[in-house]
Amino acid sequence: MIVREVRADDYPALNRLHASVGWPQRSMDGWRWLADNPARREIDAPEGWVIVDAGDRPCAMLGNLIQRFVLDGRRLHGATGFSIIVPPQHKGASRPLIQAFLDQPGVFAHYTLNANARSAALYGRLGMRPWPEQTHALILSWTIDPIACFRGRLLRRAYGQTSAEAAEQIGERLMNPRLLQPEHLRLPRDVVEISDVSEGSPYGEFWRALSRQGALVADRGAEMMRWRLADPDLPHRPLLLGRIEDGRLTGTALAMTAKTSIIDPPSLEIIDLQALAGADAIPLLTRTLIRNARALGAAKVRLQALTPELLQTLGRVGRAARREGGWGHGHAAFREESLAPLWRPTPLDGDYLVCNRPVPSAQERRQAQRRATTGRVSKA
Structure with missing residues (x-):
């Protein structure tokens, strides 16, 4: 080869x-x-x-x-x-x-x-x-719409893994209007939506403080975050929330809506959860995402990569989650073994922001429907 x-x-x-x-x-x-x-x-x-x-x-x-x-x-x-x-x-x-x-x-x-x-x-x-x-091997999920999740399980049982040919025959399932036109978010008074990630912004100050805490962390500075949030293939910019305490940003959460496949229910994928030492931000930000998931069109919320420390920090909100997974989805080989104990990865450290399947736009669904119709006519 x-x-x-x-x-x-x-x-x-x-x-x-x-x-x-x-x-x-x-x-x-x-x-x-x-x-x-x-x-x-x-x-x-x-x-x-x-x-x-x-x-x-x-x-x-x-x-x-x-x-x-x-x-x-x-x-x-x-x-x-x-x-x-x-x-x-x-x-x-x-x-x-x-x-x-x-x-x-x-x-x-x-x-x-x-x-x-x-x-x-x-x-x-x-x-x-x-x-x-x-x-x-652990994935956390919180069910938002039990009926949509149940229908997704029935479709998975009926169709299994969907090939390209099957996709055109089945069509996109379990969509809803909120996925393309989200409803207004309802945020606690100390949680804000972040749009400015520049060096001079409150977010920039948060990142500098986070990077000084002695942990090995993926770069969340202005250059990298601007690049991450600029994916031209996403129908919506990922949602970046922040916790404000005593007038400063002490924690952030990054999330995006996704649909794993045409037959899976839409999910709100938590891509990142970060907080300064001593800040009580992560449980609040996670609850805020869960409470707003329905307005964003999601049938469930998922956190697909986490550490024991993050699991402990989530506390009651983490204990309320359903445990998914069942196989080892995280694997690593270290060239500098001494760095391994210093790393606390979240899904942002992996490929989730790059590889999650975006919710298809209305135009993409119309094109898929035309291909499916043409295929059925051709086979007739």
Whole structure:
């Protein structure tokens, strides 16, 4: 098998691979946005790797998302793999793709926080270990609309994993008008929606205070946050909330609406929860997201990567959540083992903001409906 780095002219082929497994495709602007990641450009890391056929055409892939970290003024980089797509006819290609990912230099850790049940075992065989050790298989969820969640389970039981062909026959299910036109948020008086993430803003002051606390944290400064929030393929800017205490920002929560597949109910995905030492922000921000999830069109709220420390901080709101998961979706290999105890990852450290399937726009659903109708007529 021939493995090479992803090039810009591979983007259409990468979209075809995504479509083949029912995963969301990116616009060309979306792929260029990914490539323009400031952390990736800083160390000139590959955008990913592909297995190519005799004609140099990609037939399997693995994306490479670089995260910038800070620790006591030191700048570090970590690499998280995303979108491992290996068609059945290329069985065995996962190993060389993951090995290429693990062999890349310039990062303190190679990891995934979003492995599926099929790939989880392979990471262990290639030298990665479950991470975080106590919570790598845990997902928290809070049900908002039990009827929509029940219908989603029935659809999953009926259709299983939806292929591209099945997707056109089934069509997008379990949508509601609030997903594209959210209702007005009802926020506690000490919680605000944050739109300004510049260095001179209250958010910028919060980030500087957070980065001085001695933990190894993914860079949430102005440059990286502006890039993260500018994904051109999202129908809505992710929701960034902040807790105000004594006139200053002491905690933040980042969330986005998503639909895992055409047959899954919409969810509000918690991407990040952060707070300054001693601040009582995280439980309040989480409750605020849960209380506003229905207004945003979500049938449930999920937190898909967390640490024992975050679980303890959530307190009663965490104990009220349903436990999901069942396989190890977090795995890591550290080049600097001494850094492992200092890292407290949230979904932001992984690929969730990049890889969550956005809620399809009205135009996208009309186009899918036309394709489905055309397909039915052609087969008649």
